[in-house]
Amino acid sequence: MFQSEQTIYYSFVLSNFIKSFKKFKMYKPKLIFALLTVLSLSIVACKDDDETPTPATPTAGTVTLEMTNVAGTANVDETGATSYINSSGESFTVEKLKYYISNVQLYNVDALVYTMPESYFLIDESDQASTKLEIPNVPAGTYTSVRFTLGVDSARNVSGAQNGALDPANNMFWTWSTGYIFYKLEGKSPSSTQTDSSFVYHIGGFKDGNNTNATREVEIDFMGNMIVNGSREAEIHLIADVLKVFSAQHTISIANINLQMAAGGNALKFADNYSKMFTLDHIHN
Amino acid sequence: MMQPGIKNKEMKTNRLLISFALLILIGFTACKKSEESVGQVYFYIPDGFPEPVYKFQNNPITSEGFELGRKLFYDPVLSLDSTISCGSCHQQYAAFSHGDHKLSHGINGLLGNRNSPPMFNIAWFPNFMWDGGVNHLEVQPLAPITNPVEMGESMSNVLLKLKRSSTYPNMFKQAFGSDTITTQATMRAMAQFMGAMISANSKYDKYLKGDASFSTLEMNGLQLFRTHCESCHKEPLLTDMSFRNNGLDANFNADPGRALISTLPQDSGLFRVPSLRNIVLTYPYMHDGRFKNLNDVLNHYTSGIVQSATIDPMFASGGITLNAQEKSEVIAFLNTLTDFTFISNSRFKESQ
Numbered sequence: 001m002f003q004s005e006q007t008i009y010y011s012f013v014l015s016n017f018i019k020s021f022k023k024f025k026m027y028k029p030k031l032i033f034a035l036l037t038v039l040s041l042s043i044v045a046c047k048d049d050d051e052t053p054t055p056a057t058p059t060a061g062t063v064t065l066e067m068t069n070v071a072g073t074a075n076v077d078e079t080g081a082t083s084y085i086n087s088s089g090e091s092f093t094v095e096k097l098k099y100y101i102s103n104v105q106l107y108n109v110d111a112l113v114y115t116m117p118e119s120y121f122l123i124d125e126s127d128q129a130s131t132k133l134e135i136p137n138v139p140a141g142t143y144t145s146v147r148f149t150l151g152v153d154s155a156r157n158v159s160g161a162q163n164g165a166l167d168p169a170n171n172m173f174w175t176w177s178t179g180y181i182f183y184k185l186e187g188k189s190p191s192s193t194q195t196d197s198s199f200v201y202h203i204g205g206f207k208d209g210n211n212t213n214a215t216r217e218v219e220i221d222f223m224g225n226m227i228v229n230g231s232r233e234a235e236i237h238l239i240a241d242v243l244k245v246f247s248a249q250h251t252i253s254i255a256n257i258n259l260q261m262a263a264g265g266n267a268l269k270f271a272d273n274y275s276k277m278f279t280l281d282h283i284h285n
Numbered sequence: 286m287m288q289p290g291i292k293n294k295e296m297k298t299n300r301l302l303i304s305f306a307l308l309i310l311i312g313f314t315a316c317k318k319s320e321e322s323v324g325q326v327y328f329y330i331p332d333g334f335p336e337p338v339y340k341f342q343n344n345p346i347t348s349e350g351f352e353l354g355r356k357l358f359y360d361p362v363l364s365l366d367s368t369i370s371c372g373s374c375h376q377q378y379a380a381f382s383h384g385d386h387k388l389s390h391g392i393n394g395l396l397g398n399r400n401s402p403p404m405f406n407i408a409w410f411p412n413f414m415w416d417g418g419v420n421h422l423e424v425q426p427l428a429p430i431t432n433p434v435e436m437g438e439s440m441s442n443v444l445l446k447l448k449r450s451s452t453y454p455n456m457f458k459q460a461f462g463s464d465t466i467t468t469q470a471t472m473r474a475m476a477q478f479m480g481a482m483i484s485a486n487s488k489y490d491k492y493l494k495g496d497a498s499f500s501t502l503e504m505n506g507l508q509l510f511r512t513h514c515e516s517c518h519k520e521p522l523l524t525d526m527s528f529r530n531n532g533l534d535a536n537f538n539a540d541p542g543r544a545l546i547s548t549l550p551q552d553s554g555l556f557r558v559p560s561l562r563n564i565v566l567t568y569p570y571m572h573d574g575r576f577k578n579l580n581d582v583l584n585h586y587t588s589g590i591v592q593s594a595t596i597d598p599m600f601a602s603g604g605i606t607l608n609a610q611e612k613s614e615v616i617a618f619l620n621t622l623t624d625f626t627f628i629s630n631s632r633f634k635e636s637q
Contacts, residue, residue, distance in 0.1 A: 167469070
């Protein structure tokens with residue numbers, strides 16, 4: 001209701017109440033009428049304080065996609081102070097965790113409703129701001145799942161020097177064999193045979209021929225509906241479990257592999273694993 | 286006799302005419318200057334050359350962009366300790382290879398494992414490096430900049446240094462309209478400079494156009510070249526851009542070459558066919574600079590071929606046949622591939 005209408009309504013109800021109060025001074029109905037008036041006034045009042053106004057005409061809105069990197073039940077801590085245990089029973093710390101997600105798409109059941117243009121995001125655990133992504137201009141409607149690519153599509157791997165998330169200065173780029181590093185995990189473990197106990201996993205590869213394509217598609221079902229409309233807060237909160245990189249589909253132990261810095265071969269196993277690291281925490285409507 | 290008033294008027298008019306003429310002259314000179322820079326051609330397709338691979342899309346060459354690229358090319362600030370620039374291993378007098386160096390040393394005296402290739406006609410190359418690991422001209426400089434045994438830097442740190450300089454922000458503004466120095470702007474400026482390095486004015490080129498004549502030795506050398514070498518060193522670029530195993534070793538554990546990039550075992554020991562243009566200037570030869578001179582190269586092809594699993598079919602049954610006379614004729618022809626105007630073109634020199 002618009003302000004002027006409310007004022008008119010207010011004064012109308014109030015004047016009626018005063019009139020009728022005078023008229024039905026001694027009658028019980030007066031009490032009921034008074035109660036009804038108070039009720040209607042409070043409804044009007046409540047309408048003023050509505051926190052999530054839904055526009056009468058549906059309008060596009062922004063969806064927030066937030067990732068929380070965990071190791072099992074603990075949050076990922078990059079100081080090296082916390083140790084985690086992988087499925088091979090190996091203790092390890094995390095010093096660096098970065099990955100690209102791209103081509104973000106919102107679905108309603110099986111129908112692709114919205115593809116975010118130019119969606120390339122670099123999630124960097126050391127930069128918490130990067131773990132919260134904004135998907136603007138999402139058409140108003142109901143959504144049931146989100147899909148994205150973990151990695152960077154082949155076209156952008158052959159397009160020369162780029163800006164933003166794809167800037168080679170982000171150190172997610174193989175300069176000696178042009179191509180993006182899709183996923184970087186580095187840390188230390190007593191199970192590593194390196195002299196400094198380090199393990200370094202740089203996963204990439206975009207070529208379909210000779211089976212080196214490490215891009216992977218991820219789909220997360222909301223287990224419900226997410227409504228997008230104007231300034232309603234629409235948020236998707238995902239959990240990304242780093243433990244899965246060691247075991248989701250293939251078993252990878254630090255003792256067996258402590259270094260991966262090229263496309264092909266074991267890189268594909270890593271990709272199979274980390275593409276399954278996402279689960280839904282909740283959606284917010 | 287003229288009256289004083291009229292005389293003054295005449296003088297005034299004269300002075301006016303003179304100053305007007307001067308203005309026109311100055312204006313004309315100024316105009317001429319800008320005509321020159323507008324008329325300056327940085328890139329062209331030489332007669333007989335195919336279409337270039339790098340087409341300067343979103344990065345047309347301007348004098349400001351070119352000069353910025355040139356300054357960056359010769360600036361050691363791109364290296365970790367500001368001692369190594371691109372020009373350190375790519376020297377104009379050696380057709381932008383590393384003169385008389387088998388391998389090159391980067392920062393801290395660290396030695397690389399491959400011979401510095403020359404630079405010319407690179408807009409026609411579909412990929413770069415001996416193993417073709419770089420797929421776009423605009424990301425080529427990132428490889429030596431970040432290589433720990435070459436310039437040993439990170440691109441983010443390079444950008445910080447450029448931003449702190451007193452000259453670069455304005456040069457970027459002149460070239461790209463913004464003094465915000467980004468990786469992309471830096472790489473594009475360098476691509477303008479490098480892409481403009483065209484070498485197509487050797488005696489061989491003039492001979493093809495009918496502007497020069499070959500001696501008998503050179504003519505014979507050309508025929509022998511077309512019989513024995515043309516299949517890989519295709520005219521007019523003098524390379525077919527392919528990767529081949531030309532019988533240097535029995536195994537390639539030391540340097541698998543193309544296999545490092547493609548991950549295919551059949552690419553082990555394959556290296557990119559270099560262009561033979563300016564070959565006399567770019568010794569020593571092969572991916573590891575093992576051959577000091579052209580005689581050693583020809584001797585390899587006639588009697589030094591080593592078989593391996595991935596040997597090129599051309600050499601599967603051994604080398605080529607050339608007698609001593611024929612070898613000297615081939616070398617006479619190879620000498621005609623030197624482009625003296627390219628190596629002395631002040632446009633590519635280090636600006637003072």
